[in-house]
Amino acid sequence: MLKKKYASVLVATALVALSLGASLPTTQAAIPAIQVYISGDTNVQDLWEKTLVPAFKLANPGYDVNVTLDLHGTHDAQETAKITAAFATRKDAGADLIDGGFVQQLGSAGLLFKGTTALIPNLSTVSRAVLTIGKGGIPYRASAVLLAYNSTNVKTPPKTLDELLVWVKAHPGKFTYNTPSGGGSGFAFVQTVIDKYLTNAERKTLVLGVNKDLQPKWKTGLETLRGLNAYTYGKNGTYPANNAETLKDIATGLVDMGTVWSDQFASAIKDGTMPANIKVTQIANPAFTGGAAYLGIPRTSKNYKAAQVLANWVLSPAGQNLIVAGTMNGMPVIPVSMLDPKIAQGLSTVDVTNLRAPYFSANGNDLKSAWALAVPGK
Amino acid sequence: MTSTKTDVVAEGLGAAKAPRLSVVGFLMALPPLLLVLFFVGLPVLIAFTFSLGFTTGPNRVLSMIGQEIHKKDQWWGTFSAYKDVIHDPRFAGDMRTTLAITFISTTLVLLMALGIGIYQRMIGGRLASVMTALTLVPLFVPVVIAAWAIHTFYAGDGFMRSFFSQFGIEFPTVTSTVSAIAIGTIWTSLPFAILMVTSGLQSIPDALIETAQDAGAGFIRIIRTVLIPLAITPIVIAGTFTAIGILGSFTIPLFLGPNQPTMLGVEISNFFGAYNRPQQSIVMAFIVFASASGIALIYIWANVRSAKQSGRI
Numbered sequence: 001m002l003k004k005k006y007a008s009v010l011v012a013t014a015l016v017a018l019s020l021g022a023s024l025p026t027t028q029a030a031i032p033a034i035q036v037y038i039s040g041d042t043n044v045q046d047l048w049e050k051t052l053v054p055a056f057k058l059a060n061p062g063y064d065v066n067v068t069l070d071l072h073g074t075h076d077a078q079e080t081a082k083i084t085a086a087f088a089t090r091k092d093a094g095a096d097l098i099d100g101g102f103v104q105q106l107g108s109a110g111l112l113f114k115g116t117t118a119l120i121p122n123l124s125t126v127s128r129a130v131l132t133i134g135k136g137g138i139p140y141r142a143s144a145v146l147l148a149y150n151s152t153n154v155k156t157p158p159k160t161l162d163e164l165l166v167w168v169k170a171h172p173g174k175f176t177y178n179t180p181s182g183g184g185s186g187f188a189f190v191q192t193v194i195d196k197y198l199t200n201a202e203r204k205t206l207v208l209g210v211n212k213d214l215q216p217k218w219k220t221g222l223e224t225l226r227g228l229n230a231y232t233y234g235k236n237g238t239y240p241a242n243n244a245e246t247l248k249d250i251a252t253g254l255v256d257m258g259t260v261w262s263d264q265f266a267s268a269i270k271d272g273t274m275p276a277n278i279k280v281t282q283i284a285n286p287a288f289t290g291g292a293a294y295l296g297i298p299r300t301s302k303n304y305k306a307a308q309v310l311a312n313w314v315l316s317p318a319g320q321n322l323i324v325a326g327t328m329n330g331m332p333v334i335p336v337s338m339l340d341p342k343i344a345q346g347l348s349t350v351d352v353t354n355l356r357a358p359y360f361s362a363n364g365n366d367l368k369s370a371w372a373l374a375v376p377g378k
Numbered sequence: 379m380t381s382t383k384t385d386v387v388a389e390g391l392g393a394a395k396a397p398r399l400s401v402v403g404f405l406m407a408l409p410p411l412l413l414v415l416f417f418v419g420l421p422v423l424i425a426f427t428f429s430l431g432f433t434t435g436p437n438r439v440l441s442m443i444g445q446e447i448h449k450k451d452q453w454w455g456t457f458s459a460y461k462d463v464i465h466d467p468r469f470a471g472d473m474r475t476t477l478a479i480t481f482i483s484t485t486l487v488l489l490m491a492l493g494i495g496i497y498q499r500m501i502g503g504r505l506a507s508v509m510t511a512l513t514l515v516p517l518f519v520p521v522v523i524a525a526w527a528i529h530t531f532y533a534g535d536g537f538m539r540s541f542f543s544q545f546g547i548e549f550p551t552v553t554s555t556v557s558a559i560a561i562g563t564i565w566t567s568l569p570f571a572i573l574m575v576t577s578g579l580q581s582i583p584d585a586l587i588e589t590a591q592d593a594g595a596g597f598i599r600i601i602r603t604v605l606i607p608l609a610i611t612p613i614v615i616a617g618t619f620t621a622i623g624i625l626g627s628f629t630i631p632l633f634l635g636p637n638q639p640t641m642l643g644v645e646i647s648n649f650f651g652a653y654n655r656p657q658q659s660i661v662m663a664f665i666v667f668a669s670a671s672g673i674a675l676i677y678i679w680a681n682v683r684s685a686k687q688s689g690r691i
Contacts, residue, residue, distance in 0.1 A: 074651065080443050081439045084439050085439045088438075179637050180652075234534070234551065236554075236636075237636075237637075238636045238637055241633070249534075253535075254534050362445055362654070365652065365653050365654040366445070368648075368653055369652070369653040369655070372637065372638055372648065373467060373468060376636065376638040377637060378638075
């Protein structure tokens with residue numbers, strides 16, 4: 001009885017093995033799913049999961065994509081550590097394409113396949129300046145920080161940073177920006193005020209690499225920011241925790257003015273969470289920062305060829321159209337003339353190549369800490 | 379006397395008779411011990427060496443990525459990261475805020491728990507049971523939801539301000555203040571303290587209270603000389619658990635507190651994430667750990683005291 005059972009199991013196993021062996025050479029080896037790792041807000045998740053990935057799979061049969069989200073980039077440091085460790089031990093880190101703020105850091109540490117036209121042909125349509133800042137990352141969309149204002153209460157919004165600072169002091173409690181460590185829109189305001197007191201060359205140095213020597217020059221800007229404590233919302237030197245809270249404060253009418261991300265603002269208008277009387281504008285001298293978001297293909301990835309196909313497709317006019325027209329409301333990194341004319345129409349006139357870039361991440365971390373030391377609650 | 383003797387004999391016999399049982403018992407106790415040893419003890423040890431500037435081995439990757447890393451300059455390490463933290467102007471404010479919130483909230487929580495516990499013990503009845511049951515509701519509300527609810531209640535555009543503005547009263551904005559942290563921590567810590575304290579008070583025999591009443595003791599005197607002394611162990615345990623919980627709280631101060639000064643839980647996360655200074659964040663974690671150990675000593679004292687009273691040691 002038992003023997004019989006064993007025999008049948010053996011036969012079955014042999015059959016399965018035979019059929020597997022027979023089928024393997026005939027069918028094409030399946031491409032493993034591309035592991036996309038996102039560090040960002042839910043709008044970036046929606047961009048990938050609902051817009052880009054379905055369209056990519058339709059255009060490239062045989063490819064599969066798996067998206068993982070790290071909300072607000074809470075684990076950026078751990079993910080960086082994981083990829084660094086995986087590179088050192090020659091293991092797969094489990095991510096084939098990374099979309100996050102730490103991509104440049106990985107790039108400058110030599111942990112990415114360098115984004116070149118040889119690997120990603122469509123990069124030839126992307127501006128060289130944007131590529132350089134990427135440190136090997138692949139720019140794929142852009143967004144800028146803008147000044148949002150309540151057009152019912154503010155008829156003529158400030159046009160320059162100086163005008164904005166005057167406006168803030170003339171309207172106590174009606175302006176806010178979130179903590180730089182909590183979100184990029186607040187960080188952009190802080191960096192812009194700091195940059196007011198720096199030369200162009202100094203700004204560029206801080207964008208391109210680590211620099212400690214220039215940091216004492218932040219002092220004047222930080223003092224200006226501290227001087228605003230009595231005039232920003234709450235009038236007591238407290239600031240919203242993140243981008244979403246700033247948007248909420250503007251939408252509910254708590255404040256009349258604040259700094260916001262262009263893409264998050266456009267999405268909020270579309271969703272109806274932002275009233276129509278809230279408008280956005282860009283200031284000058286200096287302008288708020290913005291820039292490209294970068295993709296990185298880690299050198300630990302075993303599936304990097306498929307990741308290259310995906311990155312190249314995202315940079316094609318088809319991919320860029322989706323970034324601009326979809327729920328993301330992003331800015332393209334390729335010339336607007338290459339987009340669908342209907343979609344290009346709705347695009348603001350902001351030129352990606354002219355955006356003032358944010359500081360290199362290590363300098364940015366130091367600025368977040370310096371702000372927390374000098375400004376809130378003082 | 380005789381009964382104690384037979385107990386001892388019986389215990390002795392049990393121990394001698396069942397060595398296999400004790401092995402099984404030991405094996406059953408082993409998994410949690412190993413878990414704590416490998417997944418808590420070992421990482422704590424590694425983190426401690428990192429805080430002293432040991433940047434090789436398991437700390438290699440973190441020290442490659444972090445900023446402001448101090449490498450050891452003596453065989454035993456360096457205190458540079460500790461000096462960094464102590465000389466950081468943020469730290470003194472954060473430490474003060476953390477200790478003040480812990481002390482004030484724990485005191486208020488204990489007072490409230492005693493209030494409801496004594497009410498239930500001395501007066502009792504349906505209303506007391508309903509009230510006790512209601513105070514346990516926060517136990518079933520996740521902290522993050524509670525924090526957000528409190529935020530929308532007291533924020534600049536929150537319920538309190540909207541409600542009072544109907545009558546022309548300007549209610550203050552409580553969020554982004556230290557008071558909001560206190561409100562939040564009390565709200566979340568109260569149920570556990572009430573459970574501990576009420577059960578402690580319930581276990582006091584009626585006879586003792588009645589005897590005191592017969593001897594002419596008033597309400598306050600019964601509380602002071604009978605109820606609290608007899609329930610002191612559960613009260614101390616409730617207090618230490620509450621204090622340790624508040625000391626390490628993160629969500630409440632993150633959502634409800636000011637940007638600066640904040641509680642150390644939030645500052646540790648800022649240093650580790652936003653400022654990318656893992657070594658300094660670990661130093662702060664050890665300082666919180668040391669403070670919590672101080673509170674834990676009180677807990678151990680209370681346990682030893684109750685063990686002595688019941689004759690276990």
